[in-house]
Amino acid sequence: MVETRVFSFPHIGNYCVVIENMLRHIFKNHKVLVPPAITKRTLELGSKYSPDFVCVPFKYNLGNFIEALEAGANVLIQSGGGCRYGYYAEIQEQILRDLGYKFDFIRLFAKDMNARTLYRTARRFGTRLGIFGVTYYVLLATEMVRKMDLIEAYIRENVGFEVVPGSFERLHKSFLKSLGGVDNFRQLNAVFRDYRRKFKSLKVDKPQNCLKVGLVGELYTLMEPFSNYYIEKELAKNKIQISRFITVTFLLFQKPKLRPKILLAAGRYLKYDLGADGTDSVERSRALAERGYDGIIHIKPFGCIPEINAMPVLQKISRDFRIPILYFSFDSQTSEVGVKTRLEAFCDMLLMRKEVRT
Amino acid sequence: MKSGYLGLDTGSISTKGVIIDGDNKIVASEYVWTEGNPCGAVKQVIRSLCERTCGEVEVRAVGATGSARRLIGAMVGADVVKNEITAHAIGTLSVYPEVRTIFEIGGQDSKIIIIENGIVVDYAMNTLCAAGTGSFLSSQARRLGIDVKDFGKIALTSKNPTKIAARCTVFAESDLVHKAQIGHKKEDIIAGLCMAVAINYLNNVGKGKNIRAPIVFQGGVSKNEGVIRAFEEITQERILVDPNSHLMGALGVAILARNQGGGGQKFGFDICEVEFETVGRECGRCPNNCEIICFYRDGILIDAWGNRCANGDIMTTAAKRNI
Known part of the structure; x- marks a missing residue:
């Protein structure tokens, strides 16, 4: 008899809602934590067991894994990308094994992800669905991400001007709850339409020429509010419209197509790719400046090389x-005070x- | 009785207080060491300001700035609590309306403020490292066995400043020891340190900033002639240092308080006789365990901060009863 698998994954922003939903559907006979x-x-916890000089997202991810393992998880999922992030999976797996935890580890790299490899992986970890079933829920998840990003972009631009304090946050929470319970595209579209209407009907008092600030930089510290000391919330308190382009939608669906265009759009500021999100930071900053934004905030984990590369260009x-x-x-x-x-x-x-x- | 406005700048090393009149002129000022006790230092400042004005000034509004601004703001019931960057810019602009660049080096932090047409257009503040700030200079002065007040004068006597690695406080210190042991003269080392502070500042906070004259230099380190000379050599510009350069933050926040108007209530100097106490406690309502600071006035809780979510908001939630 196979023991029940308990799947878990690191946090980033509110995307846990989507990942949980997808895994729950694909592995119906197992658990998701x-x-x-x-x-x-x-x-x-993460810092204690990480190399001291590794970038801070690594520490958060590792901390998430340890807390998940403590709560009973036995299958961990990690992804990887174009910078040090590419080594996260290997090193975290090794660290956790050295700590004596027993678990299976799934590595998902964007470059070798397609319907067949995803299905094979899902099969290996005990899905009862066929390839179409698995693909269906993966596609549903990607659509959920898109819808969530659309709603959250609206929140970011308007939450600072809410008339009833806390109204956006309350509705946001209930939106995430409904989103997590979606089973198919029809329900997803219904939830999206319903909440888009609800959000639009929330009263905002937004002047025509309000202050506009763009956030650029490294993806994890941008998307995980705990790691940036809730910078978006702080800005919103000062009645500022916030724009951020780095979202999972952008990273997964837009960036691969746009990559050559982004470098071109950076124009005379860049000749070569800076690696990871560095090029995006430059191109986005230029676009924000051209659109007449009032200011830009650049965020990175300490020691993030691609973003350090971007900084002199940003100064220009x-x-x-x-x-x-x-x-x-x-x-x-x-x-935090600083x-x-x-x-x-x-x-x-x-x-x-x-x-x-x- | 004249109307006045009080500005308090409580920094990591020193606490500054000024009382200004309706024309933004300084009526009285005081400067004491904070010594890790911001409430005590502020009481001392207020007491001495009270003596200097001989009860002839009625304080209409109070402003607080500096790293202890939240605490001091709660303590004196300030009308304005502002960050030190804004306060410094406002204060300096009231004295030098033409200023384009402000260099500010304090005890634990340093900042650069770029101004165009009387408006702050850019700024930067040191982030991860304290190299080249006042506390670094004073600890090195102690190592060399001289008073930090004489530092500048001694530096000016040097003809051949020693080159000191300035990237980081720790490296600078070990390099300094090394240079002293191989026989560099004391005044050369001191001049070298001043140079190192200036270079480090311009490479670090000043990086990529558009530095234009007139340049005003302020903060505690601006009292050091050696650093002033080093800045003049590097920038090839005249560096302006006001006799009140250490008071600009306090002056700025006093002006902000004046503009705010105040609540019409006059400020009581008897605050010095009131007992203030802070108690730190761990929230314990989730694993985040925020450290919450509770601020008591004569045993009554008047403010609390440090919580990251509503669970720890003991000023408004029912949790108040447990404290």
């Missing part, structure tokens, strides 16, 4: 377009600049 929400303990964009850029490096030891002080000063500055211009 969403790791406990990220807390200081997650980071402490900042000078050419006279747009202020605030740089943050997040690590497991960053002081982040808040800089952010507060940045918002003050944007406000003063705006007052003079109008």
Whole structure:
């Protein structure tokens, strides 16, 4: 008899809702465990067993894995990408094995993902669905990601101007709950339409020329609010419209197609690809500057090479377009007070600049 | 009785306080060491400001800035609590309306503020490293057995400053020891340190910034003639240092408080006699265990902060009863 498998995966933003849904459908006879929400303990555990100088997302992921294993998970899923992220899976698996945990490890790399390999992997871990079934739920998940990103982009742009404090957050929570319970495309579309209408009907008091800030930088620290000290929330408190282009939709579906175009769009600022998201940061910053945004915030984990490469170019964009850029490096030891002080000063500055211009 | 406005700048190393009149002129000022006790230092500042104005000024509004601004703001019931970058810019602009660049080096942090037409257009603050700040200079002064106040004067006597590796405080310190042991003269080492501070500052916070004259230099380190000279040599510009350069943050926040108008209530100098206490406790309502600081005035909880979510918001939730 095969023991019940308990699947788990690292957190990033709210995407756990989608991943949980997909795994639950594909592995109906097994269990899926969403790791406990990220807390200081997650980071402490992760840091304790990570190499000291590794970038901070590694530590969060490892912390998630440990907490998931403690809660009973026995199959862990990790992905990989174009920078140090490509080595996360190997090293995390080794660290966890050295710690004595017993588990299976699934590695999913975008470059060798297609319907057949996904199906084979799912088969190996005990799905009872055929290839069409598995593909159906993978496609459903990708569509869920798209819908979620659309809703969250709307929230980001409007939450700072909500008339009833907390109204967006409450609706967002209930949206995620409904999204997690979706079983097919018809239900997904219904939930999406329903909540899009609800969000649009939430009262906002948004002036025509409100302050606009764009967030660029490394994907994990951008998408996981715990790792960036809830920077989007802090900005929203200052009545700022926030735009962020790095989402899972962008990374999975748009970026592979756009890659050559992004480099071209960066124009005279870049001749070669900077690796990982560095090129996007440059191209996006330039686009934001051209669209008349008031400021840009660049976020990265301490020691993130692709983003460090992007920084001198960003400084040039900042000078050419006279747009202020605030740089943050997040690590497991960053002081929260320092982040808040800089952010507060940045918002003050944007406000003063705006007052003079109008 | 004249109307006045109080600005308090509580930094990591020193606490500054000014009282200004309706024309943004400084009526009285005080400067004391914080010594890890911001509440005590502020009481001392307020007491001495009270003596200097001989009860002739009625304080209409109060502003707080510096790294202890939240605590001090709660303590004195400030009308304005502002970050030090904005406060410094406002303060300096009131004295030098033409300023384009502000260099600020304090005890634990350093910042650069770029100004165009009287508006802050860009700024940067040191992030991960304290190399080249005031506390580094004072610890090295102690190592060399001299008073940090004489540092600048001694530096100016050097004809051949020693080159000191300035990338990081730890490296600079070991390099300094090495240079002293192989026989470099003390004044050369001191001048080298001042140079190292300036270079490190410009390479670090000043990186990529558009530095234009007039340049105003302030913060505690601006009292050091050696660093001023080093900046002048590197930038090839005249560096302006105000006699009140250490008070600009306090001045700025006093002006902000004045603009705010205040609640009409006058500020009582008797605050010095009130007992203030802070108690740190772990929230314990989730594994995040936020450290919550509870601030008591005469034994009554008046403010609390440090929580990351509503669970730890003990000022508004029912949790208040347990504290």
